[in-house]
Amino acid sequence: MLGRLNHVGIAVRDVKAAAEIYRTAFGAEVCEPVEAPQHGVVALFVTLPNTKIEFIQPLGEASPVAKFLARNPDGGIHHLCYEVPDIIAARDDFIARGARVLGDGEPKVGVGGALALFLHPKDFSGALIEIKQV
Amino acid sequence: MLGRLNHVGIAVRDVKAAAEIYRTAFGAEVCEPVEAPQHGVVALFVTLPNTKIEFIQPLGEASPVAKFLARNPDGGIHHLCYEVPDIIAARDDFIARGARVLGDGEPKVGVGGALALFLHPKDFSGALIEIKQV
Numbered sequence: 001m002l003g004r005l006n007h008v009g010i011a012v013r014d015v016k017a018a019a020e021i022y023r024t025a026f027g028a029e030v031c032e033p034v035e036a037p038q039h040g041v042v043a044l045f046v047t048l049p050n051t052k053i054e055f056i057q058p059l060g061e062a063s064p065v066a067k068f069l070a071r072n073p074d075g076g077i078h079h080l081c082y083e084v085p086d087i088i089a090a091r092d093d094f095i096a097r098g099a100r101v102l103g104d105g106e107p108k109v110g111v112g113g114a115l116a117l118f119l120h121p122k123d124f125s126g127a128l129i130e131i132k133q134v
Numbered sequence: 135m136l137g138r139l140n141h142v143g144i145a146v147r148d149v150k151a152a153a154e155i156y157r158t159a160f161g162a163e164v165c166e167p168v169e170a171p172q173h174g175v176v177a178l179f180v181t182l183p184n185t186k187i188e189f190i191q192p193l194g195e196a197s198p199v200a201k202f203l204a205r206n207p208d209g210g211i212h213h214l215c216y217e218v219p220d221i222i223a224a225r226d227d228f229i230a231r232g233a234r235v236l237g238d239g240e241p242k243v244g245v246g247g248a249l250a251l252f253l254h255p256k257d258f259s260g261a262l263i264e265i266k267q268v
Contacts, residue, residue, distance in 0.1 A: 002160030004182065008211075021258060051139050072260055074260040126210035127147075
């Protein structure tokens with residue numbers, strides 16, 4: 001069963017500049033940027049009344065976000081993150097339904113400390129899906 | 135001041151097929167598709183615990199979603215819709231901050247009957263933004 005939309009991930013070149021637009025134009029609450037070398041990103045969360053925006057910028061040469069920005073130079077909406085109560089049960093259910101898990105298939109500790117993994121966009125209407133255990 | 139994330143718009147070739155994935159894999163509540171000729175789309179809303187997904191497919195030759203799908207054949211995340219209490223005040227505030235409003239700048243009645251307009255993605259980190267009066 002699908003949980004809350006934890007956040008929308010938006011890839012940008014500069015998370016602080018992107019968040020500043022949300023702070024000034026939208027009056028949104030902006031967190032400090034966090035480096036996540038294991039994911040190759042710097043992440044910065046913006047709090048909305050019912051969910052969050054996660055701005056991500058590339059960290060390191062092999063960052064997957066760098067490839068996204070090469071295709072989308074102005075930045076763009078990168079992924080949707082849904083909450084699940086049990087990530088192993090959720091992963092196995094998705095695999096049983098034919099969805100492909102990215103990477104080695106094992107959950108990784110994401111930004112903020114929760115276990116997360118990504119599902120292939122071709123299996124979800126072209127949208128890259130992150131599921132996070134919350 | 136920014137309101138709730140009303141929905142995430144995902145462009146697809148077939149809204150029913152896309153929603154069926156959310157219904158079966160996620161157990162999400164799926165609404166009936168609605169034709170919105172004024173926007174050139176068929177829209178179908180999927181209810182999440184804290185927001186909604188709006189699947190949109192092209193309707194008619196001049197649909198802006200057809201152009202998006204030409205660039206993104208598998209579909210993809212198309213826009214974010216934020217709620218505002220007063221769309222004219224919000225529009226004028228965005229314009230004063232240098233953001234560009236798409237079309238003729240006047241709000242249109244969107245799917246579901248609320249007034250809505252779109253802001254240029256180049257002004258919002260590459261993300262097409264819809265604001266909706268709620």
